[in-house]
Amino acid sequence: MQELDIVKPASVAEAVSLxxxxxxxxxxxxxxxxxxxxxxGLQKSRKLVDITGIEExxxxxxxxxxxxxxxxxxxxxxxxxxxxxxxxxxxxxxxxQVAGPTHRAAATLGGNLMQDTRCYFYNQSDFWRTANxxxxxxxxxxxxxxxxxxxxxxxxxxxxxxxxxxxxAEVDISGPTGNRREPLAALYADDGLQHLKLGxxxxxxxxxxxxxxxxxxxxEKVRVRGTIDFPLAGIAVAIKRExxxxxxxxxxxxxxxxxxxxxxxxxxxxxxxxxxxxFAALEKAVRKEIQPMESTLTAAGYRxxxxxxxxxxxxxELFESAGA
Numbered sequence: 001m002q003e004l005d006i007v008k009p010a011s012v013a014e015a016v017s018l019x020x021x022x023x024x025x026x027x028x029x030x031x032x033x034x035x036x037x038x039x040x041g042l043q044k045s046r047k048l049v050d051i052t053g054i055e056e057x058x059x060x061x062x063x064x065x066x067x068x069x070x071x072x073x074x075x076x077x078x079x080x081x082x083x084x085x086x087x088x089x090x091x092x093x094x095x096x097q098v099a100g101p102t103h104r105a106a107a108t109l110g111g112n113l114m115q116d117t118r119c120y121f122y123n124q125s126d127f128w129r130t131a132n133x134x135x136x137x138x139x140x141x142x143x144x145x146x147x148x149x150x151x152x153x154x155x156x157x158x159x160x161x162x163x164x165x166x167x168x169a170e171v172d173i174s175g176p177t178g179n180r181r182e183p184l185a186a187l188y189a190d191d192g193l194q195h196l197k198l199g200x201x202x203x204x205x206x207x208x209x210x211x212x213x214x215x216x217x218x219x220e221k222v223r224v225r226g227t228i229d230f231p232l233a234g235i236a237v238a239i240k241r242e243x244x245x246x247x248x249x250x251x252x253x254x255x256x257x258x259x260x261x262x263x264x265x266x267x268x269x270x271x272x273x274x275x276x277x278x279f280a281a282l283e284k285a286v287r288k289e290i291q292p293m294e295s296t297l298t299a300a301g302y303r304x305x306x307x308x309x310x311x312x313x314x315x316x317e318l319f320e321s322a323g324a
Contacts, residue, residue, distance in 0.1 A: 008050040012057070012174050012205055019049045021176045021200030027051050029072055030106040032099070033115045041126045042138055043116070057110075057205065062087055067209040071110030075160075076101070078109060088209050090217040094163035094236065097221060100228050110204045113161050113171075113184070117154035117192040117258055118230060119145065119295040137193050145293045153293040154192030154258060161188075161260035162236035162252035163219050169209045175202035188259035192295075195258050214240050214247075216322040218314050221255065222306045224297070231255040232296060233303045235286075235310040241322035245271050249315070251282075256290040256307050263289045263311075274319050279312050286311045 006028075009015040019025045024046035028034060037043040051057060057072030060081050067087045069078065075095040078084055085092050098104055098112060121135045121144040134140030136152045145153040161184070169184045177199060184207065189197050198204075221234030234254040240247035248270055251263040263285050272278050292303040 004045060005047045006050055007047070008053055010053060012054060012203065015049050015051050015054060016174050016176060016201055016203055019047075019176075019201040019203070022047065023200075025049060025201070027203055029057075029108040030074065030111050032103050032107040033111055037116060040124070042122065051203070060084065065211045067211075069109055069207050069209070071108060071113075071204040071206055073109045075104035075107050075109065075112060079104065088167055088212060090163045090167060090219060090236070090238070091160065091209070094159045094219045097219070098159045103228075109160065109207065112158050113164070113187070113207070114196055114198075114204060115156075115158050117152070117156050117195050119152075119154035119192065120297060121145065121295075122154055143192075145295050152192035152258070153295055154195075155255055155292070155295045156188070156192075156195055156257060156259050157230035157255045158260060159219070159221065159231060159234060159254065162234060162254045163217070164207060164209070165252040165260060165262050166217060166236045166238035166250040167209050167212060167215075168250075169207050171207050172205045173198070173202050174205050175199055179205075181208075185262060188261070190257065190259050190261075192258040212238075216241070216318050218318050220310050220314055222310070232298050233292070233306040233310065235307060235314055237311070237314045237318055239315065239318045239322060241319055245273055246278075246319065247271070251286065251311055251315070253286065253290050253307055256292040256303055261289060274316065279316070282311060282315060283308045 007018050009018050026045045028048040028050045057070040059070045060083050061068050062083050075098050078095045079092045122137045135144045143149050143152050164184050171184050172181050189195055215238045217238040219236040221231035223229035223231050233256050236252045238250045249266045254260045290307055292300040294300050
């Protein structure tokens with residue numbers, strides 16, 4: 001580990017001020033993603049702003065018809081919250097599938113949403129990377145997954161983000177240039193190297209989820225082991241049903257792009273019955289949205305087939321559940 005200056009602010013404003021947008025400064029919460037990466041030399045830092053003592057970041061409340069969750073809430077607390085299970089049970093479901101129990105006791109909502117992208121050629125020891133040449137994401141100049149590409153193809157593999165996306169979540173961000181609120185989707189970019197649209201010193205403060213009346217939602221993923229592992233592919237779905245027709249539908253993917261993304265243009269299927277033609281069109285839309293690469297130990301084609309199968313399966317099951 002490199003030598004570090006660690007400061008511990010008592011408020012969001014103080015945290016932003018202490019960070020100051022300085023090169024080499026980073027916010028530290030649970031540290032389950034940042035600390036291992038620092039130990040491996042993947043991420044550099046000279047100053048850590050420890051935000052674990054900021055009470056505002058650890059609050060969960062339901063106000064004015066919306067669920068507000070602080071970015072410092074641990075995944076364990078998210079799973080256990082009566083408010084979350086009552087107003088957005090999908091979030092508790094997705095959070096419960098992150099890593100293992102000891103990880104969830106430390107890992108935070110904000111850290112999970114903003115975790116680093118992952119790749120077989122990146123998430124290795126410095127000894128391994130030295131022996132096998134560096135990649136664009138870690139001191140090299142080319143993407144080892146796609147050597148002719150001008151961008152990085154590391155995958156975003158978070159579980160909570162796709163669930164938040166289908167629930168229509170918005171995020172509150174504080175930074176040196178002021179405060180702002182925006183849709184969660186606006187936080188992400190399609191680039192494994194720069195997958196977060198955050199300015200220097202920006203801090204994710206909270207996430208707000210609107211009331212979910214009428215929606216039925218779920219999340220499923222496939223991973224090598226039943227616990228611990230990141231998703232090779234994951235799908236979140238939120239659906240509204242009216243009679244035998246789909247009133248509204250949202251689908252989001254993870255593990256198959258450099259960002260968690262909503263499948264676009266699904267509003268065209270409002271009022272349609274979920275017949276075979278519908279599911280064929282759904283698979284086509286998901287296939288168009290995702291672009292898995294050889295960034296994990298499993299083939300990209302396998303991850304694509306998994307994503308398509310999960311989307312079909314989950315939409316069908318949730319439609320039936322909504323009818324019940």
